[in-house]
Amino acid sequence: MNLRICEKEDLPLVAEWLNDPETMGVFNPLRQQSKIELEKQYDKLTPEERWFFIEKKDGSKIGGMGHFPVGRLLEIGYSIIPSERRKGYCTEAVKIMVDYLFLSKDIVRIQAHIDPRNIASQKVVEKVGFKKEGTMRKSFFAKGEWRDMLLYSVLKEEWKEPKILTKTVPQI
Numbered sequence: 001m002n003l004r005i006c007e008k009e010d011l012p013l014v015a016e017w018l019n020d021p022e023t024m025g026v027f028n029p030l031r032q033q034s035k036i037e038l039e040k041q042y043d044k045l046t047p048e049e050r051w052f053f054i055e056k057k058d059g060s061k062i063g064g065m066g067h068f069p070v071g072r073l074l075e076i077g078y079s080i081i082p083s084e085r086r087k088g089y090c091t092e093a094v095k096i097m098v099d100y101l102f103l104s105k106d107i108v109r110i111q112a113h114i115d116p117r118n119i120a121s122q123k124v125v126e127k128v129g130f131k132k133e134g135t136m137r138k139s140f141f142a143k144g145e146w147r148d149m150l151l152y153s154v155l156k157e158e159w160k161e162p163k164i165l166t167k168t169v170p171q172i
């Protein structure tokens with residue numbers, strides 16, 4: 001399992017997934033974005049707003065993950081294509097992302113908002129060590145209704161050391 005940065009030539013696949021309600025899942029908003037709109041969005045991404053592919057060892061792309069700033073905090077979001085769900089891929093990918101963000105950025109907290117009915121996503125973050133902080137009532141609009149969202153976070157002091165990536169310092 002690898003996380004690989006999304007390049008501009010990958011945008012047609014991103015558009016295919018984003019516009020496919022099954023891939024985005026029942027709890028994400030319905031949206032339809034053209035490749036041109038996505039390209040414009042991609043061109044404006046800062047280093048704090050990267051999009052990644054979740055890839056299997058054979059190089060096949062099975063999902064996407066992004067991180068984006070909320071004030072001075074970082075939030076993550078993710079999705080796995082339907083045929084590759086329930087195989088542990090998302091849990092592994094989130095571990096890698098958390099390692100990467102704490103190793104590469106001066107941040108103390110990573111958070112995720114999750115629909116209370118999205119059991120799979122809650123299990124993913126809980127297995128990685130995120131803690132549930134509470135419910136943000138009627139804080140997210142999707143599919144015609146205002147929804148409650150659970151707020152989860154992991155702090156750098158709880159993470160302590162990488163779960164998958166290494167932080168080897170070369171011998172001088």
Ligand SMILES: CC(C)(COP(=O)(O)OP(=O)(O)OC[C@H]1O[C@@H](n2cnc3c(N)ncnc32)[C@H](O)[C@@H]1OP(=O)(O)O)[C@@H](O)C(=O)NCCC(=O)NCCS
Pocket residue numbers: 023024025026027028077078079080081084085086087088089090091092113114115118119120121123124
């Ligand atoms: C949420 C999602 C990314 C999980 O990806 P995944 O690769 O299937 O997750 P994992 O295989 O790592 O599973 C993690 C845990 O959730 C459980 N799980 C997975 N799908 C589940 C489901 N539909 N119902 C209940 N539990 C589920 C797994 O069994 C595993 O728990 P276990 O180790 O105790 O058995 C995937 O379901 C998805 O893409 N959904 C649509 C998009 C989405 O909801 N994104 C998150 C928005 S917050």
